[in-house]
Amino acid sequence: MSVDMLLSQIFNGLSLFTILALMAIGLAIVFGLMGVINMAHGELMAMGAYMTYLTSVIFSRWLPGVMGASFLVGIVVAFLTTAAFGLLLETVMIRHLYKRPLDTLLATWGVSLILQQVFRQVFGPINVSVPTASWLQGAWSPMPGLDLPLARVFIIALTLAVALGVYLFLFKSRWGLRIRSVMQNRAMAGAAGINTARVDAVTFAVGCGLAGVAGSALTMIASTGPATGQQYIVDAFIVVVFGGVESLIGTFVSAFMIGQMQSLFEMPFSGSMAKAAILLLVIVALYFRPSGLFSIKVRR
Template sequence: MMSFISNAGAQEPAPEYDRTVAVAALCSGKTKQMVDAIDEVLTAVSIRAEDSVWAATIVSALGNKKLRCSEKSALSLLQSGADYQDALTLSAVTLEGKAPPAPFVNLKVRANLDVAASLLSLIDNPIGEGAEAAVVVLEKQFDNVHVPLLELALDKVTDPDLEARLHVVKALKSLRAPDMDERLAAIAAVADNPTERNRTALVTLRQDNAYVAEDPRLTKALDSAISDIDTWIQIGQIGSVLFSGLSYASILFMASLGLAVIFGLMGVINLAQGEFIMIGSYTTYLVQEFLRYAVPGLLDWYLLIAIPFAFIVTAAVGMVVEATVIRHLYRRPLMTLLATWAISLFLINLVRVVFGTQNLGFIVPSFLEGGTRVTADFILTWNRLFAIVFSAVVLLLSWLLLRKTRLGLYIRAVTENRDMAGCVGVSARRVDLLSFGIGSGLAGLAGLVLTPIYNVNPNMGTNFIVDSFMVVVLGGVGNLAGTVISALGIGQINIFIEPLYGAVAAKIIVLLMIIVFIQFRPEGIFAVKGRK
């Protein structure tokens, strides 16, 4: 991307480089001498006149106050605990008397040290998390980047993403190159990577009258580049809103699907549905902790291993609740409402007693860490993409269960007409028990999906119960397609309104919109036969 940018602005290596002179300058405590010495060391490394390991050691020691020396002292030492090394040779030495003080490092020198350490780290370790952290530092402090050493780092880095980002850093550094053609090429290269940081760099130059006065072409190039970046940033913002809305909708769908089955089949307003979500999250936590101590090699896969456990445990709890409480309260909606609320409080306090009130700590699996930049500042994060894909799989399996199995046929029959289903031999009680278990298990899967992206604590379920009921009522009681569409609508509208008016106002506006919609269509988007 930046291969066409020349090195006209690069410093020529200093042939008179001497390690002793460089260390003496670093020990001077004077800003200009220290900055120049850092530059000389980096230049020497870039032409392979100096060892990168020694340079990295000296830079790190100076930044961490482990370089002990002064202008008045002939000693130049590196401190390592109670031991010392010669700063020039890194050989062990025995200190007699008191060690010299560490040179004072001010903010300007510190910035140059951070950049130098990052460049040297990239040269010695061009892969892994350390390389990512080094590139982040270079992106933030591109003004202090040493171009020849950056080019050496580019030769060593193999990750395409890191290499592209380093090319952008080089372009940002070249924005003030002496050669005008190099500046214009740098502006075009920066515009090819539309981010807020790059836009800010170009806008700063556009507002610098002395800069744009040097060549009329700069004004035109900057205006065009800023306009292009603005366009891509807007596209990225739209994509980010849609992705965030889709991920939120997928979580809403997972939380609402079980409630849709229970409410649609039995007409039970289950206020404990949020706590079933919590049970799924806590079951996932227990699986994680078991693997941590029993099979640590599988710890990274705990989220996938926990899927059957989260479903089965939560479904079992739901079936116990149905058999012991709900079954005896059918056709008494107020009593059912109060009973499920009591169950909700019981489960919350039980978890508080057993696990405490603090948020649980979850390990983010390696396959869910980070994400990929699509365009501008729109980053597709793997944990939210996992939630979307997982909810799509659950949707498919739920559809197959309801449409292609005998149990699904029974559930649909009882939902449409309980009495007639009983007349043809369908055991409504058995269907109720299994349906309540399935609905609870689906809530448990929602809890599993939430663990990488949400705070898991005893009160987490209360944040989803109202939204879940809104999804079910808007979509049409017991209708799978309606649940999907209403979850998508509510999720997208929430994410769209929230940045403008805040989270609380967004929920109020969505609730008012649903109330208005229900006035004209009480049965929801899709009406189930027999339940109008």
């Protein structure tokens, strides 16, 4: 195996890492910080991808002169749309199911099935694609024989920017302080005057909005269909559990490790065998560290 091929596979692993990380960061906020098993998280990613597609269609028809900005606008539209849907979902359904994980799982699974049918009715059963912006076309050649698509390089930068934004939001803002307080001790946070219901709604909305950003990033790598979310939801849960349910750093590192292993294992094995090998390694790791690689110790 040549060095160029190895570097190419590592870069492919980085591309998979970006999707897993964006998907899992939002899921870690909803599942890790709130304890809500949201089976519709994958469909929220697909919703973000469809919103990016709609934005590109609108720009191509009515604003062709600024078509290059459609993807950036699509990211913002995807985040706002999925965050608003998440806020509505939390207000109408999720807040009535806290501390009932099985009921939450079944309810959100039903929401995911409904959303899949809505996508089929509105956009059709055939996958749709978002045209690559002119400034993201082409490749970057850091060395002879190695060409890295600019679209994927941009997505890697987007993932790092989102991770930094989430860190600043959770650890450097007053809302982040409220969220961490409610996560560690809900009763004491409420006694201190924090509106725990509002914090839950904002937390769930932000987690859903990040799924929408993951959907936008996905449009630069693959097409989008009604069942797109189901292809990533299991992997995202594995990433969150493997990294540590309440650790965002663990989620980020876990996404990187699984993305790289998936890419490298596909060289000697098939795609299905690579996934099976990764799942086996995750099971062995969780046997020795049931709380994940980066579990957080808090006083309950």
